[in-house]
Amino acid sequence: MSHFHIKTPFGLRPVSEFSYGGEVRPPLAPDAPDEEAIDHLWLRANIAGVQKERWFHSSGTRRWYTIVRDTRTNIVLAQPGEEYTEGSA
């Protein structure tokens, strides 16, 4: 039931127009050991706090956006294209 807005070239759009694409994670190295590969495939950090994450604007621009959000408050700390530095909001 969360509600916040994501900035697109067409202005701030409500999150209900987007589908969640998960947390941004470093790509898996081709020669990563099994344990690392398994973690990469099946485990998410599921952060309670500040998280960099992807959203697909499925009912709109049909593009991906990367934002920084505090998962506890749903406050967007950095909109697409913005830099996030700790403590800024």
Place this chain on the structure above:
Amino acid sequence: MSIEFEGRDVAIQPGDTLASALYRDGVRVFSRSFKYHRPRGLYCLSGDCPNCLVTVDGEVNVRACMCAAKDGQKVSRQNAWPSVDRDALNVIDKFHPLMPVGFYYKAGIKPKFAWPMAEGVIRRVAGLGFSDKNDAPQDIDRINRHPDVLVIGAGVAGLSAAIAAADAGKRVMVIDEGSEPGLRVAAGPTKDAINGLAATAAANANIELNPGTSAIGIYEGPMVLAITAEQTLHIHPTNIVIASGGMEMHRIFVSNDLPGIFMGRGAARLAGAQGVKVGDTAVVWAETQEAVEHAKTLAASGTTVAAVVTGPGVDASGVGNRQIAGEIVEAKGRKKLSGVVVKTSGGSTEEIACDILACGAEIQQNMHLPRLAYDLPCVLAGDAAIPGTTLDEAAKQGTEAGAAAAAGLPLYVNPPASQPRKCGTAGYVCLCEDVSVKEVEQAIDEGFESAELLKRYTTVTMGPCQGRLCADQLRAIAERKTPAEAARVSAPTTLRPPVRPIRIEQAAAGARHHIERHTPLHQKHLEMGASTLWAGPWKRIFSYGDMQAEYEAVRHRVGVIDVGTLGKFLLAGPDVVEFLERIYPMRVADLEPGKLRYGLMLEEGGVIIDDGTVCALEGGAFYCTVTTSGAERLESWMLDWREAWGLDVFVVNQTASLAAVNVAGPHARDLLEKLCDDPIDKESFPYLRHRRITVNGVSCLAIRLGFVGELAYELHFPAANAVEMWDAILEAGKEWDIKPFGLDAQRLLRLEKGHIIISQDTDFETTPWKVSMDWAVKLDKPDFVGKAALIRAQRRTPRETLVPWQMEPGMATPAEGSIVTVGGNLNGRVTSSKMSYVLGHPVGLAWVTTEFAKAGGTISIGGAPASIGDHAFYDPEGVKLRA
């Protein structure tokens, strides 16, 4: 005007709620308590207590005091046998000692066999009402609203706030539970103030008043969830003013749950707002000056006020027959109130006979909404901010709050932390779950010492009132028992939405707001009598009424199917080959223009997520199709990978702009030759090739592929030409008695060829290895999505393998999902199963442990033998589709 109440008519008056109408008619016991089946009567009359839950027109647990009475309603009480007035289950009340708190955890452990029986009885005796299982669910709309300022509560503070915010030029939405402002307030200064403000608000074009609307939750954003009878509202204001008021505290004393005991405002509402004579003789306990007004209201309605029992600082001079400084310590009576015991401030006790006790206790904040709004742009006003506020203060606070909300001030006003207050030593803490002070104290002795633990163990605060009456009392008892650690044991319990009871339909509002996608031919299909089914967001054609006839046409003559729902993508750009090489596990780089290849799509774990075809076009672009249900998801998936890899590729989704039909059957070429002058013979347009040809005057991308196992041409062309193309094909096919075919026929045609359907035959752990599609994977490519996982998966034999199976003619076709056994042991399951008309026996696909997945082996499906096949059952060499 009347309602039907348990088989008899009860007259109703304008402005009546069910509670007021029934009470006027003489109904005193409205329900039986949850556990001990004690009689319970009207108490709060504000929707906050559990006492008046009734069944209305089949809907259970309706709060009679909040439900406007309408002519013809059928109302009955619940939770009693044989009736609420003579409830045999009240016998449980005599066995308190056998049903201690935490009873569920303690009882019935031994003997074990007895527990299921006891549980069955308990389940039937407990609970609130029986829902009608045949009741058709009502679709509730979900509506989004975007006011500048949302005001919750249309009392003095709320209306003042709304007017102030509207005067500042803001669009204001006011929501209130009542059917109109002030309707539930007894005549007096408060009602006058509300009526005046309501008239001002109604005249202001910036204010939209929404009566009959309950806020049930506040979320970040902020977003306020509210319900009406017909709608669930998602309100997205910039600022919120909470003016949801306060209520009198639930007072605890011996027998404090007897019918005849009211909250002060409740009794006043019934007498003053709804014109009901509440009783003959009343005692009013006035802890506040406001409650003295309630005594006047009762007296004015014809009830004799025998005494006003005043708390410190309350002046009741001249009101009631007597005024006694003191407090109520006990109620007398068995099934209804017959008197009260007063402990005077001097320390003596005295019994006063009465049939009504109105408890005008200290006002507490209605804490639910303020606490849910913690840290959100929200301002509190009135009793919600400072309990027990005066009218003038409420108006002033409201005006300030409205102005602040309008100014968008970053005013995050958190509610005052509510403090545990006084609490009696005997009586019911919790009316919802029937828990007494003694039982709570006993639970503390057992070690459940903090409010949060007590809540879970005793279920106090977990009933319909959601802690409105009992939360602070529970904390007070914990603090009293463990004073040394007061702060810890009495920490407030967590509140969660919904703060008002809602129906399942209201929670599911909008769940059926589907986007239903149709191909341009949809109307054509319906005109031909087609039945449909969901496929992802699409409605696809299941059959035109005679699946076998559709099937026979394809196998022996010619048929046509609308495949416009397929995901269709044009990919181009400098890096397109590199991109496709990484997206697909098969090779793409060596695909010459004019050729096509079948491709799986895998996720990073090597699991098959989709399949389709890739056509290499002239000039370096590619045309890819994916499954109907996968199109939406795969577009975002491809775009995600494109960004991850930083490749320069355009992905153009042509799913909606192109129509597609597949003409299949031995006469498919004969048919198209009638509509097309381009050479489409076997030599110039062979299998697994595509060409741009003109059919019926329209340029089409024609693809020679066929999942149905016959000569087939798939035509992709602009959606605008779909209808004329469809008509032309059907007309041209008349000489072979062409039939359009649906998914039902297509599934059998595919199954006879042993082709899998992704997500019907595969699941979330199906790798290509498990479905014997090694040929579709080229592990010698540098990289593709899922490669690393597939290499790992290859290290060991998969536990199970998908195999085609067939049965002897004459055997019944097993149901999809049937169990597969080998040697009497559970082995696997059937994923697809159909009767093959051309072969004359059932065929299908099944998961079987790899050990037994050998061609020629025998498995048992639902007790009947089936033999494992090799590949396709029909035309295994593929002669027909290459024709």
